[in-house]
Amino acid sequence: MNKPDHKFLLKGARRHEHASFDVLVENGRIAAAGPSGSIEAPSGVESVQAEGKLLFPSFIDAHVHLREPGYEYKEDIQSGLTAAAYGGFGAVMAMANTNPVNDNASVTKSMLEKARLTHPHGPALYPIGALSTGLDGKELAPMGELAEAGAKAISNDGKPVKNNELFRHAVEYAATWNLKVIDHCEDPDLAAGWQMNEGKSAMELGLKGQPGVGEAIQVARDVMLAEYLNLPVHLAHISCRQSVELIRWAKTRGVKVTAETCPHYLLLDDTALASYSTLLKVSPPLRGKDDVAAMREAVADGTIDIFATDHAPHAAHEKEVEFDQAPCGFIGLETAVALTWALVEQGVLTGRRFEELWASGPADIFNLPVNGFKAGDPADFFLFDPAESWVVNRESIHSKSLNSPWLGQELKGRVSAHWLGGVRIF
Numbered sequence: 001m002n003k004p005d006h007k008f009l010l011k012g013a014r015r016h017e018h019a020s021f022d023v024l025v026e027n028g029r030i031a032a033a034g035p036s037g038s039i040e041a042p043s044g045v046e047s048v049q050a051e052g053k054l055l056f057p058s059f060i061d062a063h064v065h066l067r068e069p070g071y072e073y074k075e076d077i078q079s080g081l082t083a084a085a086y087g088g089f090g091a092v093m094a095m096a097n098t099n100p101v102n103d104n105a106s107v108t109k110s111m112l113e114k115a116r117l118t119h120p121h122g123p124a125l126y127p128i129g130a131l132s133t134g135l136d137g138k139e140l141a142p143m144g145e146l147a148e149a150g151a152k153a154i155s156n157d158g159k160p161v162k163n164n165e166l167f168r169h170a171v172e173y174a175a176t177w178n179l180k181v182i183d184h185c186e187d188p189d190l191a192a193g194w195q196m197n198e199g200k201s202a203m204e205l206g207l208k209g210q211p212g213v214g215e216a217i218q219v220a221r222d223v224m225l226a227e228y229l230n231l232p233v234h235l236a237h238i239s240c241r242q243s244v245e246l247i248r249w250a251k252t253r254g255v256k257v258t259a260e261t262c263p264h265y266l267l268l269d270d271t272a273l274a275s276y277s278t279l280l281k282v283s284p285p286l287r288g289k290d291d292v293a294a295m296r297e298a299v300a301d302g303t304i305d306i307f308a309t310d311h312a313p314h315a316a317h318e319k320e321v322e323f324d325q326a327p328c329g330f331i332g333l334e335t336a337v338a339l340t341w342a343l344v345e346q347g348v349l350t351g352r353r354f355e356e357l358w359a360s361g362p363a364d365i366f367n368l369p370v371n372g373f374k375a376g377d378p379a380d381f382f383l384f385d386p387a388e389s390w391v392v393n394r395e396s397i398h399s400k401s402l403n404s405p406w407l408g409q410e411l412k413g414r415v416s417a418h419w420l421g422g423v424r425i426f
């Protein structure tokens with residue numbers, strides 16, 4: 001690992017329309033960046049060759065589960081941040097469904113301390129505090145305390161807030177602490193007992209479905225409140241057409257709503273569950289083909305603001321059970337860039353839009369630092385080899401858990417080097 005004050009010139013990377021792009025790094029920051037030949041590097045500075053590789057600012061994942069405290073057998077802060085580093089992420093926002101729940105300053109501070117000790121150069125960890133104490137949806141968590149301890153947002157995560165009055169107060173109080181409210185949209189009654197998306201596949205497979213309208217009803221509640229209060233709400237892992245249509249409508253009215261989706265809602269649909277593989281069980285569930293088409297349009301046209309992985313590690317013994325007993329969720333940190341780059345190769349997204357969805361988009365919403373390759377920006381960037389193929393397995397994945405729908409499959413495109421604050425972290 002080089003020293004943080006190390007000076008070097010990254011040479012010849014591909015960056016958007018530039019076939020050859022150079023970056024001069026000094027004291028952990030971008031000193032200059034531009035097409036090759038446009039930068040005057042001091043004599044004797046070390047060169048790092050990057051020909052043939054794509055150059056991106058370190059990405060931000062605004063929705064991960066790192067499982068510490070409480071479920072370290074699935075993941076912990078050390079392994080989760082290592083997975084983030086190898087996945088191209090320079091910062092992650094960790095959800096509050098730990099044990100104890102992150103509903104107080106001592107949990108937030110202990111998470112930050114663990115990140116600092118295990119990954120002093122990053123990736124950065126930004127904890128998300130609980131919206132309600134114990135995530136039980138009854139009483140608001142102490143937001144001022146959470147904000148002062150370092151939380152960047154609040155959320156009730158997988159336990160959607162049914163009580164509209166409580167949710168309203170959460171949006172109001174969070175704004176006074178400059179915390180974003182992130183909502184997992186799901187009507188708990190319409191979703192009761194679900195195993196997958198409601199529709200033809202669920203009928204054929206004999207599994208209880210939950211309809212997309214259950215998500216959309218809560219999206220509607222959230223955008224109506226956001227408009228009424230003129231305050232922001234961020235919608236987590238949006239998965240279906242009706243939600244997208246409501247968000248698009250809300251944005252035309254100037255409502256302060258932002259939304260994320262995850263790679264799996266753009267790449268997989270509910271027919272995949274014909275295998276009954278519990279690796280495909282996730283919340284919200286994989287939807288129908290028409291929903292996948294709507295999600296692809298929405299990421300391209302800006303209705304969906306950002307990508308996030310919803311990295312949700314679970315141990316093998318928890319997933320290797322009957323379908324109705326298996327927990328929901330996929331790991332995602334190390335597969336996300338390759339999976340979503342495929343959308344650029346298919347012409348669904350431009351390279352610039354892809355970068356916005358993973359970097360400047362989340363930075364803008366959550367007010368986080370990001371590298372824009374301007375002088376003075378943090379020297380946080382990674383190289384991506386679009387031609388390298390690799391297999392998702394125990395050797396390639398740094399996360400403690402392997403619960404990926406792509407387990408055993410070959411992916412094309414891999415993060416090949418990553419610097420944070422000018423320090424090469426792998």
Ligand code: DOR
Nearest residue numbers: 065158282283312328329
């Ligand atoms: O699939 C999911 N898993 N969705 C969530 O909202 C929660 C997550 C988890 O914590 O496992």
